[in-house]
Amino acid sequence: MDYTKSEEVLRALLQVWADFSSKLDALPLIDKLNRGKFRVEDYKTLLLNHRQQVVEGGRWIARAASSIDDRYFELRSKFMKHCVTEHRDFRMLEQNYVSLGGALEDIQSGDKNIGTEALNAFMFHRASQPNPFDLLGAMFIIEGLGQNKAGEWGRAIRDQLNLQDEQVSFLLYHADHDDGHMEEFEEALKSGILDIPGMGESIVKTAKIVARLYLLQIDEIGNF
């Protein structure tokens, strides 16, 4: 499929999202959450594993920004701004972990699980290519999680474990603050990058890979 219009890319991405979101629900840990059987230990493990990916988020966006040449400098500034808003996020996640009685040094010195390694390696690989706008596909998946899943998970974890909002702030924050990101995403798609031959396809392919690796990351929780 050759995607040249932003609507076509969005349509394809929504299909990737649907496949991804339903597979996500089938993962043992998420299934447990959906069944109302989550334990504090599950939440701590999730935070410990997830932090090792989130901490890299600001870095790969910055790397991607540095790979964008001057023809697309407007988009470069968007990547840079996006990077600034994301690069402190892991701190919030660490506080959530500590609020559950976890030791800060444990989460800070935590290793990446094998899924996170794969996801991270792929992100930095793509971000190092010239004009890596295919990473918009990755953002679609990751932002989609923030917008569509984080709030649901945050509320479910809070309610099942009788926690305070501050203890699930990372998840709730993303659900409440990522609203404008999808509009920015659509603007980026319409900024002319789809004139680059094969870019639409490449965005969709990167979304599929990131979705697959994201599932792997959650499926491999605890496998370091």
Added chain:
Amino acid sequence: MRDVYINGLGAFLPGPPVPSNSMEDFIGCINGQPSRNRAFVLRQNKIKTRHYAFGNERGKPYSVSEMAALAIQNAAGQSEISLQDITFLATSTTVGDLILPGTASHTHAALGLPPIEIANFQSVCASALMAIKSAYLQIKAGEHECAAACGSDFPSRYFRPGFYEGTSVMKEDGTLPMDVDFLRFTLSDGAGAFILENKPNERQISFKINWIELRSFADRFDTCMMAGGIKKDGETLFWGDFDSPGEAAQAGAIMLTQDFALLKRMIPVWVSHYLQLIDSKKIVIDQIDHLCSHYSSHSLREETIKLLKKADAMIDEDKWFSNLYTKGNTGTASIFIMLEELIRVKDLKKGENILCHVPESGRCLNGFMLLEVV
């Protein structure tokens, strides 16, 4: 392969239309108390009137197969065939009158037709499309010249207080939890039917069936709407595995239930299926003149529209047709009843295309049918 046409459309809605404030006169009050969930559920689904197979003028309820037969008779009456021309019958229902044998047998009997071929489809709403597709393929393949397909549902049977009171599903204050009570104010009774032939009507318009496509997404979803079982610790216990039917009923394994949260997670999957059909050019948005979508509740319609607009895949809202609000959500009968009204009230023109959509939350099914007015 031959072309196939819908040449007669019929509906049967038992009794008078029941307004929202009289619903509990028909389905009853649990422990004598009016439901506290009723107003909320009705605000969500926006249904104003519906019909019930109980409490009608003749003093005894209509059965699923009786309503099916009445809808087929109505459809045959609207068509250019006689009832006796039908040689194939496909029925769909959510829960038949008997556990076995199937509804098609009883519907055949109620119609009083000589020996014919039958097929029996049982799921939730989307089994309507299974029945239509079966009749469509039978005619397309040249096995039959004239067939009837129908959908008939009588959920209100199971909404009466005796099906809940005294079970372990009841809350401590003697009321029903939302996920159980919700369906009592969503579903109602009725039947609808089509007559299909291998040639169009001579004196009135017909619907040519261009294609029917159904997909199951049960590979990724647990059961969402269910009767005959109950979820416990992530496992489904089947009513037949209890020591007695009485114990199964006590545990809540007989009643209809719906998992809300799971239902919402199905929407992107249904929308994605629709987008796939757009990408493969089976659906061309500009060529759709009418959309009949069987959404179970107005709130789901709004959620879906949000997603469709994002993907620039929206069919203008003035092309949407639904009689959910006046005829109720009749499950497998809904798409038949909707099309039966569409052809009566809309001034349909030859060449117009009608897209029908039937999602099913049971264990996530989604179906589409494209009709052309000829």
